[in-house]
Amino acid sequence: MDIKQEVEAAAGRIREFVPESPVALSPYLGEKLGASVHLKLENLQLTGSFKIRGAFNKLLALDDAERRRGIVAASTGNHGIAVRYAAEKLGIPGIIVLPENASRQKVEALKSSPLEVKLVGSDCVAAETIARQECRDRGSIYVSPYNDPLVIAGQGTIAIELVEQLDAVEVVLVPVGGGGLISGIAGYLRETGRATRVIGCLPETSPEMYRSVRAGRRIEPLGLATLSDGTVGGFEAGSITFELCRRYVDDWTLVSEDEIRDAMRTIVERHDLLIEGSAAVVVAAALKLGESLAGKHVALVVSGGNVDPGKLGE
Numbered sequence: 001m002d003i004k005q006e007v008e009a010a011a012g013r014i015r016e017f018v019p020e021s022p023v024a025l026s027p028y029l030g031e032k033l034g035a036s037v038h039l040k041l042e043n044l045q046l047t048g049s050f051k052i053r054g055a056f057n058k059l060l061a062l063d064d065a066e067r068r069r070g071i072v073a074a075s076t077g078n079h080g081i082a083v084r085y086a087a088e089k090l091g092i093p094g095i096i097v098l099p100e101n102a103s104r105q106k107v108e109a110l111k112s113s114p115l116e117v118k119l120v121g122s123d124c125v126a127a128e129t130i131a132r133q134e135c136r137d138r139g140s141i142y143v144s145p146y147n148d149p150l151v152i153a154g155q156g157t158i159a160i161e162l163v164e165q166l167d168a169v170e171v172v173l174v175p176v177g178g179g180g181l182i183s184g185i186a187g188y189l190r191e192t193g194r195a196t197r198v199i200g201c202l203p204e205t206s207p208e209m210y211r212s213v214r215a216g217r218r219i220e221p222l223g224l225a226t227l228s229d230g231t232v233g234g235f236e237a238g239s240i241t242f243e244l245c246r247r248y249v250d251d252w253t254l255v256s257e258d259e260i261r262d263a264m265r266t267i268v269e270r271h272d273l274l275i276e277g278s279a280a281v282v283v284a285a286a287l288k289l290g291e292s293l294a295g296k297h298v299a300l301v302v303s304g305g306n307v308d309p310g311k312l313g314e
Contacts (some may be wrong), residue, residue: 001240003187006153011193012161017056017089021045021158023165023299034294037286038166039267040158043062043275043305048186049230050155050181050303051145057154058143059086069303070094070140074131076124076177077106078230078304079145084113089275094140097131099123103229105308122248123221124233146180147239156184158301163189168297169196173253173282175303176200176209177231179241185301186248198253200245201285202279203227203260208234210252213245227260227311228303230278259284264307276307 019041029037042050059071072093073083080096087094095116098107102119110117118134121127128144135142144151158181162169172189174182186198202210205224212219212235221234235241255263263283267275275283282300286293 001149002153003153003156003184004191006149007156007160007184010053010150010153011136011157013060014053014056014157017060017086019046019160023162024271026271028266029283033286033290033298036297038299039271040162040299040301041273042158043273043279043302047078047082047085048304048306049082050158050301051078051161052085052178053157054151055079055082055086055143057152058148059090059092061150062092062141065277066141067092070138071143072097072131072134072138072140073143073145074124074128075145076229076232076293077103078231081106081109081306083143084110084115087115088113094260095134097127097134099127103306103308104310106306109275109306123223125221125236128236142308143187146178146241147236149240152180152184152187152241152244154184155181156188158189159185162299163194166297169299170297171197171293172299172301173199173201173285174301175228175231175278175281176202176245177233177278178235178239179209179245179299181303182230182249183241183244186234187244197250198248198284200249201281202231202252202254204254204256206232207254208311209242209245210254212242213249214251218242227257227264228278228281230276231281254286255284255288259288263287264312274275274305274307274312275302275305277311279303279305
């Protein structure tokens with residue numbers, strides 16, 4: 001996969017459908033860290049998360065015959081919401097498959113969709129397996145949440161925007177689930193010759209990509225609950241994101257559930273912004289890294305804002 005070429009092509013392909021997300025200076029985090037800290041606000045995207053980028057890039061690349069066959073997407077929520085939105089805009093029929101433990105708020109957001117919604121399996125990998133079987137049975141096109149060059153390239157367009165919006169970006173913190181977002185961002189930055197350090201951020205209760213990279217092989221999910229439902233679970237066997245993460249991600253930081261909770265509250269109080277647990281992971285990681293970020297130009301990819309009201313209340 002030529003990430004630079006694919007990401008630049010994606011930027012041109014999705015421009016008509018996906019707006020550039022803003023960046024916001026965070027004086028509070030800047031003072032805490034002794035750094036210049038900007039938030040890349042993907043929580044303000046049309047569907048409430050960065051996933052709209054990969055969804056549109058994938059669906060726009062389909063030819064007329066493929067569109068008529070329809071699509072099947074597996075998701076823990078945000079990818080499904082994004083695929084639904086893109087499919088409706090482009091007139092493509094399909095099915096969204098989610099695990100039974102998906103966020104209630106995200107499931108409710110999908111129920112009004114003309115696309116069929118199925119709740120199956122106990123985790124995201126099980127949902128992906130079932131979604132691929134649906135594709136085989138129906139002759140449809142599978143839209144992976146991460147394991148697809150077009151999806152990865154779509155997410156990587158965030159990196160293009162960051163380098164255009166900010167005078168300097170020395171460190172980028174990115175939440176990690178299946179690895180599609182960080183693969184696109186880190187791969188583009190590295191392949192365009194930038195020295196930006198990319199740090200993958202994960203909850204301690206669901207650190208599958210981190211554990212797998214450390215072990216040099218895919219590690220099964222721990223199956224523990226986390227506020228970071230957008231990154232929960234593992235990645236399917238043979239996913240291209242595993243090797244991309246091994247090649248391009250510079251470092252990793254794990255955060256606790258209490259740290260995620262505190263980070264969500266901090267952004268509500270200091271920025272009047274609602275962010276979900278997976279977005280709060282990068283804020284928590286930045287606060288945990290503390291002095292190591294001092295004096296740096298830091299960007300935090302705030303990946304989404306589709307937070308469950310119950311979790312927010314807690």
